[in-house]
Amino acid sequence: MSESSGLSATVHATHIDLHVSYRQAYLVDCTDDAEGPEGIPDDHPTHPVGIVRVEGGDAFLVTGLHTGTVDFTVAVADRDPGADVEGFEDVVEISIESESGRFELREWGGPGHELPELPAGPGWYRLRYHARGMDDATDDADLSNGPIDHYLLQIWPAEETLPQVVKHGSASAAYWRQPD
Numbered sequence: 001m002s003e004s005s006g007l008s009a010t011v012h013a014t015h016i017d018l019h020v021s022y023r024q025a026y027l028v029d030c031t032d033d034a035e036g037p038e039g040i041p042d043d044h045p046t047h048p049v050g051i052v053r054v055e056g057g058d059a060f061l062v063t064g065l066h067t068g069t070v071d072f073t074v075a076v077a078d079r080d081p082g083a084d085v086e087g088f089e090d091v092v093e094i095s096i097e098s099e100s101g102r103f104e105l106r107e108w109g110g111p112g113h114e115l116p117e118l119p120a121g122p123g124w125y126r127l128r129y130h131a132r133g134m135d136d137a138t139d140d141a142d143l144s145n146g147p148i149d150h151y152l153l154q155i156w157p158a159e160e161t162l163p164q165v166v167k168h169g170s171a172s173a174a175y176w177r178q179p180d
Helices: 171-176
Strands: 011-020 024-029 052-055 058-062 068-077 090-098 103-107 112-114 123-132 150-157 164-167
Touching: 011 024, 011 103, 011 112, 052 090, 052 123, 058 090, 090 171
Parallel strands: 068 150
Antiparallel strands: 011 068, 024 058, 024 103, 052 058, 090 123, 090 164, 103 112, 123 150
């Protein structure tokens, strides 16, 4: 779903060893009252993507690992940087509106991680959430060699559009797309 403008996107990437609890992380709009989503937001009723859900200016991000450290990269771009469908098992997209022009990645009950400033300031953005290793990140997984599941969240300015599953590969992501 890449735009073909002929120009490559300018991307500012941030890598985070993200501690998760309850398979949760949050992308939070940096407004004065930024708290993040309360509970698990509902998935889109007709175009469910499961592993990322938006409520207001915040996103709820699902990981495979219940508790521990996951490998997480956030890439903020000035235009669609293109999906990495070869490197990840699951790739989904959803729109989000930023009131402040800045997002922060937060751990469950823990600290926030500063992210690059959004290139178009306040307004609509597209999130593309990539996941690899969700099915392998079980409660009894051996984490002694580092994270098992890996995530890439791309953010770029784009008009609001329906959520989309770009690539489906894991049972974990399929589970999260099921109706409640």
